[in-house]
Each structure stands twice: as C-alpha cells, then as structure tokens.
Amino acid sequence: MDILELKKIATSIRRDIIEMIYNAKSGHPGGSLSCTDILVALFHCKMNLEKDIRGNRIDRFVLSKGHCAPAYYAVLSSKGFIPHEDLNTLRKVNSYLEGHPSNKINGVDVSSGSLGQGLSVANGMALAKKLNNEIGKIYCLLGDGEIEEGQIWEACMTASKYKLNNVVAFLDYNGLQIDGNILDVKGVDNLKEKFESFGWNVQEIDGHDFAQILEALDNTDKSIKPNMIIAKTIKGKGVSFMENNASWHGKAPNDEEYNIAIKELSK
Numbered sequence: 001m002d003i004l005e006l007k008k009i010a011t012s013i014r015r016d017i018i019e020m021i022y023n024a025k026s027g028h029p030g031g032s033l034s035c036t037d038i039l040v041a042l043f044h045c046k047m048n049l050e051k052d053i054r055g056n057r058i059d060r061f062v063l064s065k066g067h068c069a070p071a072y073y074a075v076l077s078s079k080g081f082i083p084h085e086d087l088n089t090l091r092k093v094n095s096y097l098e099g100h101p102s103n104k105i106n107g108v109d110v111s112s113g114s115l116g117q118g119l120s121v122a123n124g125m126a127l128a129k130k131l132n133n134e135i136g137k138i139y140c141l142l143g144d145g146e147i148e149e150g151q152i153w154e155a156c157m158t159a160s161k162y163k164l165n166n167v168v169a170f171l172d173y174n175g176l177q178i179d180g181n182i183l184d185v186k187g188v189d190n191l192k193e194k195f196e197s198f199g200w201n202v203q204e205i206d207g208h209d210f211a212q213i214l215e216a217l218d219n220t221d222k223s224i225k226p227n228m229i230i231a232k233t234i235k236g237k238g239v240s241f242m243e244n245n246a247s248w249h250g251k252a253p254n255d256e257e258y259n260i261a262i263k264e265l266s267k
Contacts, residue, residue: 001044006210009078010040014238015265016074016087022258024091027099030248032071034174034207034233035141039075041213042139049079058136060109060125064118065143065172066100067250072108073097081107116149118142119169123155126164137220140169145177148186153198159226160199168220168227172207174235176246195228207231238265 013036021027043049047059063072070090076082082097082105089095096105100113110121122140129136146152159167171191175182182188195202201223205212213231220227235249236242239261253261 003210006037006040006044009044010037011238011265013040013071013074013078015262016077016084017070018239018253018258018261018265020070020074020087020090021252023088025252026091026250027070027252028067028250029070029239029242029253030176030235030245030250031065031143031172031174032068033237033239033242034235035065035068035170035172036071036075036237037208037210037233038141038170038172038213038231039071040078041210041217043075043079045214046217047139048136052134052136054132054134057109058134060136060138062110062118062122062125062138062140063101063112064122064140065115065146066112066118068141068143068172069097069099069101072101073105076105076107079107081105115143115146116151119152119155119167120158122167122169123159123162123164126159126167127162129166130162130164137166137168140167142169142171143177144171144173144175144182144188145185147171147188147191148182156195156198156200156226163224164226165201165220165223168217168229170207171228171230172233173230174233176235176244176249178246178249180246191230195230199225200228201225202228202230204230205232207233208237240264 017032090097101108122138126138203216242248
C-alpha cells in the first residue's frame, strides 16, 4: 500500500473519530488523533492479523493508553472487525463500544484503560510466544503522560531481562496530558537515553510520517532487544483548533466545532 493511500485512510479514520466523539458527547479526541497514523501503519501494513493454531492472531496489539479507543475502533472498522455503522454507538447505553477497549470486541486482544499496565501485559504475551516457540510480535501503544507511571519502567526492566525482542512499543509523544505539558507535570525528558539505559533498542521518528513509521517497524525485525519507537506527534492532529491544545484531551466538540473539524478533514 502506498503512502498516499495510507494518508487517505488516516484522514477517514480522523473523521470517524470526530463523528464518534461528537455523537457520544464525550471522549478523548486529542490523543486519538495523534496516534492515528501509527495505528494505520500497524494494521494496514505491518501486522499479521491471521490466526495461529491456538486461535490467537499471529501479531497482537495492546492499546495501553486505552482512553484513545476511538482511534482503535475506527482502525479496526477499516479492517473489517467492527461494522462501520456501529462506530457512532460509542459510549451509548447498551453499546459494546465502551469508552475503553474490551476484549469482548472483535479484534481487540486485551482490555485496557488503567494507565501504566499495558506494557506489562504485552511482556506477558511476548514471553508466552517465546516459551511456546511461536512466531509473531506484540505491539503496544503508550502515552507520554502514561510513562510517568512507575510500572512502565518495571516493565522495561522485565522486557530487557527476558530479551523480549518480539515486543515493539510505540510512545505517542505529543507532549501533552490532561494537566498540561508533560515536562511541567513530571519532567519526562531524555527519553531515548532513558529507554536505552533500560536495555531497549530505541528509535526516534516523526509519528505522522508514514515512511519513517514503516522504516522503524522494519528495523525492529533485526533487533535482538525489546523495541521502543518514540514517535513525535501532535495532539489533536488534523483539526486546527485541537492541535497542541491540552484542553482537547478529553472533551467532545459542540455543533460549531464539529462542523469546522469535519470540514477541515474533508479537504
């Protein structure tokens, strides 16, 4: 699939995200929009979604920043796991599309939402593959505010100890969290050096450049260490008034804002 087609898919996914959150009247647009390109590259180009003899997908995915479920659901819908018409039931009473992913949903490997836990889960799944001599990788998406959680760093030590080179973690590094700039909240910086000191293979990329995302993913195939891809992104990517604006971490657009956003994503 060429880059232009990937960009078209990503724009369509972003429109779905805005539609879902607008109809739900709640949700998390900022981080969902920032991680869209990463998810599109993973699910449309890299991941092997076929099932193994145990009935599990060969490559599996953990959305550790579970509040960005709208992006996840929209990408799963684009791959045929979720009917597109169901997306606008997000967060509605009796809908199976809850505010955070549940493994009851077709295509979702792991229930998530409690920040800081996803990388540990990914480690367990990756270690099981090693012990069972199974092929495939575990991909995990982390938020940059999330890595203020101590469990993330315990998981980094564990992955290094067990040489889990079949773990590929993306850090959605948009620089903002619900309380503002991550550097102001807890000073999370020098990340490449930090992850390398924990024994990881680390790459830094533009998280909205498909060529860089795909090259970084291909590089992980040669790694003998756990893999961390630090993807510099823009919170609210694609919607001008949401971009780099922490206030759009967790709220829905009103009618006027919705119309502006959809217009911008339809150009």
